[in-house]
Each structure stands twice: as C-alpha cells, then as structure tokens.
Amino acid sequence: MRSIIGRNLVKLLSNANLNKNLLKSTNNPYKINSAKFHTTNLLNYEVTDLSPNDYYQSSEKTMNNLFEQLEELLEEEDNSAYDLEYQSGVLTLKLGVNGTYVINKQPPNQQIWLSSPHSGPKRYNFDLKEETWFYHRDNSTLKNLLETELKEVFDKNIELSI
Structure with a gap:
C-alpha cells in the first residue's frame, strides 16, 4: 500500500x-x-497575558502600521489586480494570482490570526517584553513571515515595522 x-x-x-x-x-x-516560507527564531517568546486595553493598543498599532506600509507597497507596484482593505479589525490583501492574505484581530484570544495563501493559517500571540507577535508552534514572528512571503511575491526585499 x-x-x-x-x-x-x-x-x-x-x-x-x-x-x-x-x-x-x-x-x-x-x-x-518549505524553508522558503518558514522561518524560526532562536528567541524563546512568551505569551503575555494582556489587559483588554493593552491588547487593543498593541493589536491596533500593529494592524494600522501594517495597513499603512502595505498601502505604500501597493501604490509603488501599481498593479490593478492588487487590493488592500482594512475594516472592523480585518485586513485583506489581495495579490491577484498570488492569492489573498487575511489578517484579523481576535480579542477573545488576545491573538492576531493570519491566513496566508503560501503558508496557511497561523495564530499569533503577543510577547510584551520583545514587543512582537509570534506563532508559538515554531516561534516565528508575524513580521518575519510576512517579509519572507511578500519578498517572494514582489521580488524585492520587504521591511515591515510592526
């Protein structure tokens, strides 16, 4: 068999x-x-139990920064197949034949969820000490994963400040 x-x-x-x-x-x-879309980090991140206000501030800052930077990137690319929208805590990045990313806030879990056309779904927790969103299963960060995958899509280095 x-x-x-x-x-x-x-x-x-x-x-x-x-x-x-x-x-x-x-x-x-x-x-x-799969190393092309998967990176791990040597740091050991810790899930921080945030107050509702701290979660809101951290997630909102991340989502707004991400939206602004992706908006600039799409303006540079000037491709009509690309689209970006952010509404009610859900950021949707449409990249034509390269698929659609959905990134959304999950306040009950204090997480940010990512659905990637390349690496699939991931749930990110916040480490307050390191001030970063990380995926506990492989210790990768939201920032690094997006930079790696978007580099493949746009064929250039992408540096995000999130």
Missing part, C-alpha cells in the same frame, strides 16, 4: 512539472522544501 501511494505521488509530482527549486536541498522526493 505504501509503495503504491509513493509511486502515485512521484507520478503526480513529475506530471505537475514542479519547479526544481521546490525540491532542492533534499534527498526525499516527496518532501517539498
């Missing part, structure tokens, strides 16, 4: 004519290199 699945997966991968860069740096033909 396992070898049948393996052979079918190899057929599927070869038939799809995947970019060789996705399969580089691995001896396992079934494993796609």
